[in-house]
Amino acid sequence: xxxxxxxxxxxxxxxxxxxxxxxxxxxxxxxxxxxxxxxxxxxxxxxxxxxxxxxxxxxxxxxxxxxxxxxxxxxxxxxxxxxxxxxxxxxxxxxxxxxxxxxxxxxxxxxxxxxxxxxxxxxxxxxxxxxxxxxxxxxxxxxxxxxxxxxxxxxxxxxxxxxxxxxxxxxxxxxxxxxxxxxxxxxxxxxxxxxxxxxxxxxxxxxxxxxxxxxxxxxxxxxxxxxxxxxxxxxxxxxxxxxxxxxxxxxxxxxxxxxxxxxxxxxxxxxxxxxxxxxxxxxxxxxxxxxxxxxxxxxxxxxxxxxxxxxxxxxxxxxxxxxxxxxxxxxxxxxxxxxxxxxxxxxxxxxxxxxxxxxxxxxxxxxxxxxxxxxxxxxxxxxxxxxxxxxxxxxxxxxxxxxxxxxxxxxxxxxxxxxxxxxxxxxxxxxxxxxxxxxxxxxxxxxxxxxxxxxxxxxxxxxxxxxxxxxxxxxxxxxxxxxxxxxxxxxxxxxxxxxxxxxxxxxxxxxxxxxxxxxxxxxxxxxxxxxxxxxxxxxxxxxxxxxxxxxxxxxxxxxxxxxxxxxxxxxxxxxxxxxxxxxxxxxxxxxxxxxxxxxxxxxxxxxxxxxxxxxxxxxxxxxxxxxxxxxxxxxxxxxxxxxxxxxxxxxxxxxxxxxxxxxxxxxxxxxxxxxxxxxxxxxxxxxxxxxxxxxxxxxxxxxxxxxxxxxxxxxxxxxxxxxxxxxxxxxxxxxxxxxxxxxxxxxxxxxxxxxxxxxxxxxxxxxxxxxxxxxxxxxxxxxxxxxxxxxxxxxxxxxxxxxxxxxxxxxxxxxxxxxxxxxxxxxxxxxxxxxxxxxxxxxxxxxxxxxxxxxxxxxxxxxxxxxxxxxxxxxxxxxxxxxxxxxxxx
Numbered sequence: 001x002x003x004x005x006x007x008x009x010x011x012x013x014x015x016x017x018x019x020x021x022x023x024x025x026x027x028x029x030x031x032x033x034x035x036x037x038x039x040x041x042x043x044x045x046x047x048x049x050x051x052x053x054x055x056x057x058x059x060x061x062x063x064x065x066x067x068x069x070x071x072x073x074x075x076x077x078x079x080x081x082x083x084x085x086x087x088x089x090x091x092x093x094x095x096x097x098x099x100x101x102x103x104x105x106x107x108x109x110x111x112x113x114x115x116x117x118x119x120x121x122x123x124x125x126x127x128x129x130x131x132x133x134x135x136x137x138x139x140x141x142x143x144x145x146x147x148x149x150x151x152x153x154x155x156x157x158x159x160x161x162x163x164x165x166x167x168x169x170x171x172x173x174x175x176x177x178x179x180x181x182x183x184x185x186x187x188x189x190x191x192x193x194x195x196x197x198x199x200x201x202x203x204x205x206x207x208x209x210x211x212x213x214x215x216x217x218x219x220x221x222x223x224x225x226x227x228x229x230x231x232x233x234x235x236x237x238x239x240x241x242x243x244x245x246x247x248x249x250x251x252x253x254x255x256x257x258x259x260x261x262x263x264x265x266x267x268x269x270x271x272x273x274x275x276x277x278x279x280x281x282x283x284x285x286x287x288x289x290x291x292x293x294x295x296x297x298x299x300x301x302x303x304x305x306x307x308x309x310x311x312x313x314x315x316x317x318x319x320x321x322x323x324x325x326x327x328x329x330x331x332x333x334x335x336x337x338x339x340x341x342x343x344x345x346x347x348x349x350x351x352x353x354x355x356x357x358x359x360x361x362x363x364x365x366x367x368x369x370x371x372x373x374x375x376x377x378x379x380x381x382x383x384x385x386x387x388x389x390x391x392x393x394x395x396x397x398x399x400x401x402x403x404x405x406x407x408x409x410x411x412x413x414x415x416x417x418x419x420x421x422x423x424x425x426x427x428x429x430x431x432x433x434x435x436x437x438x439x440x441x442x443x444x445x446x447x448x449x450x451x452x453x454x455x456x457x458x459x460x461x462x463x464x465x466x467x468x469x470x471x472x473x474x475x476x477x478x479x480x481x482x483x484x485x486x487x488x489x490x491x492x493x494x495x496x497x498x499x500x501x502x503x504x505x506x507x508x509x510x511x512x513x514x515x516x517x518x519x520x521x522x523x524x525x526x527x528x529x530x531x532x533x534x535x536x537x538x539x540x541x542x543x544x545x546x547x548x549x550x551x552x553x554x555x556x557x558x559x560x561x562x563x564x565x566x567x568x569x570x571x572x573x574x575x576x577x578x579x580x581x582x583x584x585x586x587x588x589x590x591x592x593x594x595x596x597x598x599x600x601x602x603x604x605x606x607x608x609x610x611x612x613x614x615x616x617x618x619x620x621x622x623x624x625x626x627x628x629x630x631x632x633x634x635x636x637x638x639x640x641x642x643x644x645x646x647x648x649x650x651x652x653x654x655x656x657x658x659x660x661x662x663x664x665x666x667x668x669x670x671x672x673x674x675x676x677x678x679x680x681x682x683x684x685x686x687x688x689x690x691x692x693x694x695x696x697x698x699x700x701x702x703x704x705x706x707x708x709x710x711x712x713x714x715x716x717x718x719x720x721x722x723x724x725x726x727x728x729x730x731x732x733x734x735x736x737x738x739x740x741x742x743x744x745x746x747x748x749x750x751x752x753x754x755x756x757x758x759x760x761x762x763x764x765x766x767x768x769x770x771x772x773x774x775x776x777x778x779x780x781x782x783x784x785x786x787x788x789x790x791x792x793x794x795x796x797x798x799x800x801x802x803x804x805x806x807x808x809x810x811x812x813x814x815x816x817x818x819x820x821x822x823x824x825x826x827x828x829x830x831x832x833x834x835x836x837x838x839x840x841x842x843x844x845x846x847x848x849x850x851x852x853x854x855x856x857x858x859x860x861x862x863x864x865x866x867x868x869x870x871x872x873x874x875x876x877x878x879x880x881x882x883x884x885x886x887x888x889x890x
Contacts, residue, residue, distance in 0.1 A: 025070040026104045029054060029063040029184070042067045044122030044182035049305040056277045058270065059291075059301045062187040064108050068124060068180035070101055071157055072726075079728035080698060085166075085736045088729075089158040097150060105185075106146055114187040116142045119152035123160060125169060125179040142188060149185060156183045163736055170737055174374040175337045175710055177726075178733045192298045193258050194287035195222045197267055199275040201232070202283070202308050210235050210268050214258045215246070218287070229258050235272055238265035263288065266300060274305055281308040321410040322370070322377040323750040325855060329835040331599045332815045334374035334741045337734050338687060339601045341710035343376070344369060346483065350490050357494045359422050359429030360389050372758075374741035380407075380750070384414040391419045409752055440492050444668045447488050451675050454481060458682055463689040471689070472718040478686055482679040489672035496665035500838065503662050506655055532670045532840050533847040535591040536822045539613065542583055543620025549576040553621050561614040593681035596798035596819035601684045602707040603799075615804045616822045623807040623826055666843065673840060677818070690714050699724045700731060708734040746814075749834060749857055775879050778863075780831070780856030782876035783842035788829040788851045789870040789881075792863045798823065810871055812863050816841040824848050829871035831878050833859045853878050 027043060029050050040048040047065040054060050074095060075088070082088035120139040138159035140152045159165065160181040170176040195214030200207045210233045213222045222228040232242040243257065244250060259267070267286065275282050284305045288298035331343065347369045352362045362368070366382045387395035395414075422429070458478075466474065546552040551574060559567045568584075571577045592607025606613055620626060691706030694717075700706065706714070708731040717723050748760040793809035798820050805811055811827040813820065815834040821844045824830060830845055835854035845852040851873035863869060863880060870879040 025067055025073075025098075025101045026108060027065050027067060028108070029065055029186075030060060041124055041180075042069065042182070044068060044124050044180075044184075045306065046120065046122035046304060047182055047184050048122075050184070050186075050303075052278060053274065053302050053305055056274065058274070059299055061189055061301055061303060062112060062114060064185055065122060066101070066105075066153055066183040066185070068182045070098075071160070071181045071183075073098065074157060075729055076725050079732055082728075082732060083701060085161050085163065085732050088732055089161050092158040092161075093154050095154065097153070102146075102150065105149065108185075109146055109149070112187070116144050116188040117149060118184075118186045118188050119143050119149060119156060120184045120186065121156050121159060122182040122184050123179040124182075153183050153185075157181055161733065163740060166733055166737055167740060172370075172372045172374070174335060174340055174371060174734060174738060174741065176733055176737055177730055186303065189218075189287050189289040189301060189303075191218055191287035191289040191301075192216070194218055194285075194289075195228065197271045197284045197286055198281070198308060199235070199271040199284070200281045200308065207281070208235050209233065209241065210271050212259070212264065212267055216258055231257075231259065231264060233264060233268050235268060238268040240264070263300075270300065270302075274302075278305065278307070282306065283308050318381075319413050320382070320753045321380040321413070321750065322372065322753055323380045324375060324377045325749050325834050326836055326839075327369070327376050327378045328749070329815045329817065329832075329839055329841070331376050332597060332817075332834070333600075333746075334738055335371070335376060335600060336602045336707040336738065337710050338707045338714075339599070340371065340376075341712060342482075342601070342683065343599070345711070346486055349483070350486060353487055354490050354494050355386055357491060358390060358498070359425040360386055361421070362386060372747045373744055374738065375747065377747075380410050381414045384410050385417060388414065389417040389419060389422050391422060409750065440488075440495055440668065441664060444488055444492055444672055447484070448671060448675050451481065451485055451678070455678055455682055459685070463686065464692070468718050468721065472715065475686065475715060475718065478679075478682060482676075482683065485672070485675050485679050489669070489676050492665060492668045492672050496662065496669045497838075499658060499662040499665050502658050503655075506658060531667075531674045532818045532821070533844045535594055535818065536825050536844065536848070538587050538591060539616060539822045540620065540626060540825050542580070542587060543617050543623075544626055545580055545583060546617055547621055547626070549580070551576055552580055556614060557618050557621055561611040561618070562609075564614040565610055593678050594819050596817065598677050598817060598819045599680060601680060601687065602704065605681055605684070612798055612803065612819075613822070616826075619804045619806065619823075619826045625807070626825075670840060670843060673818075687711075687714065690718075694724060694727065697724070699727050705731050705735070708738065775881050777880065778831075778853075778856045778859055778878040780853040780859070780876045780878065781837050782873045783830070783832070783835070783837050783839070783852035783854040784845035784850055785873045786829075786849065786851030787870065787872045787874065789868065790828045792831075792865060792867040792869050793827070794860055794863060794865050795823075796860060810869055812859055812869075814860050818844065821845075821848075824850050829853075829873070831856055831859050831863065831869070831871060833857055 027038065029043075029047060031054065038048065038051050043051065043065045047063075050060050050063060074092065074097065078091045078095060079088055082091055118139060118141050138156045140155065143149050143152045160178060166176060166178065169179060193214055193216050195212060198211040201209040201211055212231045212233065213228045214231075215222050215228045229246050230244040231240055232244075233240055238261075242250065245255060270286075271282065271284060274284060282305050285303045287301050287303060289301055290297075291299045331339070335343070348362075351368050355362050363386075366379075366386070368379050368382055370377055370379065384395040463471065463474070546556055551571065552568075555567050555571060555577070556564055568577055568581055572581055588607045588610075593605055595603050595605045595609075596612060597603050598605070687706050688703050691700060691703030694700040694706065695703050709727060713723075713727070713730075717727070747758060752759040788810065790808050790810045792812045793805055794812045795803050795805075796814060797803065803823070805823045805826045807826050808828050809826070810829040810831060811823055812831045813833070815832055816823075816830065818840050821841060824845060825848060827850060830841075830850055830852040832841070832852070832854045833856060835841065837854060839854065842852055842854060851871045853871050853873055853876050855876075856878050859878065863878070868881040870881070872879070
C-alpha cells in the first residue's frame, strides 16, 4: 500500500514561496519563454543547463521537470516517520504522490506525441562549476506510460539519499544538507550516433583544443567509459589534430569515421558558442538523431551541458599541508555537526586574535581549519605563512616547540611574509603584548570568577519554562559568554607560547655558550598545581575512601560500572556508603562538567554518566598501592625545585622572571581551559533542551539527535519554528554520514593536499616491531620526564566497556585530554600517537610524575596489548621489546 502525502504540502513544508503559476510542481523546458520561473534552485543543475541551451537556440529533446519543491514536499513528511536513511528510501519508493502533481504529469504526457522517456536526476548541486556529480544521480531510460514514469520519479528521489551520493556531496564535511532533487522527464531519441564534447581538453587544459568522443547509436559506450572513437580538433577551424579509433590506437585513413567532416565542424562551432554563452569551458552530451520518421538527415540535439570539472581544473589549487597533531588532541575523531558549527565559527575569530596579539594579520581568504572525513585539521601552510612575519622566531621553530608535525613537508611550499609589516606595527604591538602579559594575570581569574557565577545561575534556571523568544535570548547570552571565555583563554595561551618561546631561546643560547642548562623549558612547567590535575587527584581520594570499607569495595567491584551508583544508593542507610555518596556528589559538583573527549558536545559528562569514573575507581581498589596526598605534594615540590643556571645577576634575574612568567601563564592557561570546558557543558544543556522540545513536537525522535543539527539552524528555528520541518531529513542524512566517517580509518596525522589528492607524510622510522631484532623503537616527543618499563595497555576509546588500567600498565592511546587523565594515576607511563609536549594532558602527566611520550605516530597500530615496552620521557622514545607470546596479555 502506497503511503499518502499531504495534498498541498508545499505550503506546510517547502522553504520556497508557492509560485503564482498554475503548474507549480512541473515546468516545461523545451521552448524558450519567460525565464523568471526557471532557476537552478527550482529545477536543479542539469535541467537549468538544458534551459540555457534552449534559450541559446539549440535543439533539445522535448522535456519537462518535476521541481525541487515537489521533492521537498514528498520527503519532509516521510522523514519525520523514518528512523534511518534506508527506511526513508523504502518509504519514498512506496509513497503515493500528491494528486496535483499526478494531474500535472498526466497533462504533459497527454499533450506529447512521445512514447518513450528518459527520467533523470537534476539536483541543485549537480553540474556546478566545482563538482559535476557525474554518475551520482539515477537515469532511467525507455520509460513508457504515466504509472511507470511516476515510479521512476520515486526511484530518482530515493537515489538522492544513497549513502555513496551523500558522501560525495558532503566532500569530507559533516554538516551536509542534502541537495533538493528535481527530476527531468525527457523524450528519448533514437540516435544515429552520440557522444560527449569538451570545449577544451579536460586533461591537458589546452583551451584551443576541442575533444569529441563518439560511438554509433545511443553512445552508451562513451558514457560508460568504454571504447569510443575520439577526435582532437582545433577549436577555431575544426581541423583534426588527432583521431583515435575505438580500440585506443590512432585511426587509419582507410577507416571511415563515425562523424563526417561537416558534423565535426558543426559540433566544434556549437561547443564554442555554448562555451561563450555559459561563460566557461563546458562538457556537453549530444546526439545526431532523426527529428521525425520521414526525415532524410539527422539533426544535432543536445541532452546535457555542464562546466568542465576535471583534474586539470582542480589541480590548479596550490599544494597545502594539513595536520591534526595538535588540534586533533583537542577534538579527536569525528565531530558532530553541532560541535563543528560552534568551533568552526569561533576558530576564525580565535586565530585572528591570537595572531593579532603578536602583530600579525590573517588574510580574509585564509582557510585555517577544515574537516577531512569529519575530523578537524589545521592548515599548516597558512599557519606557517602568517607566522613567518615574526622576527627572531622562525615559524618552524614555533611549531616544533609545540610538538606539531609536518614541518619538513611544508618548509618549501609556504609563502614567506615580509617582516616589515611586523616592524610597522611595532609601536602598537609592543604595548599590546606587554599589556596582555601584565593584564591577563588579573583579567583571567576575575573573568573566571564572573563566568563561574553565570554558569551557576544558568544551571539553577529551569529552561523548560522559557518561551522560544526567551530561549533565543538565552542563546545570545551563552554565545557572548563562550566567545569572551574562549578569547581570554586564547590570550592566556598566546602569552604562554610567547614566554615559553623566550625561555626556549634563552636556554638554547646558554647551551650554545657552554653553560650547563636544561635543554627544554618544559622542565620548568611541572609542579604547577594546575586545575587540569585536580579531577584525577580528587578521584584518587575517592578511591582511598572506598578502599577503607569492605562494603564499598564490594559494591564498586562486584557491580557493572553503569550499575554501581544505583547499588550504592540501595545501601545508603550504611554510614560508610552515605559518606561516600556525599563525597561523590561533591566531586560531581566540582568536576561533573568533565569527560573524555569533552570538546564534543554530544559526549555525556561525568554528572550524567559515571561509568568511566567507576571503572577508574575499580582499578584504584585493585591497585596494590595508591599514592597518598603527601606523596603528590612531595612530587610537585620536587618538580618546582629544578635549579636555574647560575648567571650574572642581571641575566639570572631576567631568566628567572621569564621562567616565572612561563609557569604562571601555563597555570592560567589550564585554569581558562577548564572554564571553556564548562562553557561547552552549558551549551550541551541548552541544546538538549532544544532537542527535548523538538522531540516533544515529533520533529526529532530523541533529544540527542539535536547534535546532528547546527547552531545557526537551531538559532533560526527559535526565531521561526516552521523551519523545523527540514530537520528530520538533515538528521537522518548527517547521522548516516557521521557513522560512515567513524568507521573509516583516520586520515594521516599530517599530509600534503595536492588538488584533491591526499599524500601521506610517511615516517620511515615508524615501523612495526621486527621479530629478528632484539628491540624496536618509535620516535616521538618527550611529554613528561622519566623512564619506565611495563606491559602496554592499548585503549582507543575511554568510554568502551573495558577501559581500565591495571597498576604497572603503560597506557597507549591515540590522544588523551583531561577527561582521560584519571587513568594516569594507575598507569606507569603514557604513550600517545598525537599531541605535543605543551598539551594539557602532558602538563597533568608532569603533575603526576608519569613518564610520557607524545606524537609517537601510529603507536596504537604498532604497539599491541601486552607488548613489553619502555617509555623514555626524556628522549621521547618508546622501545618495543620482543614479545613473549606465553606471557603476553590477550
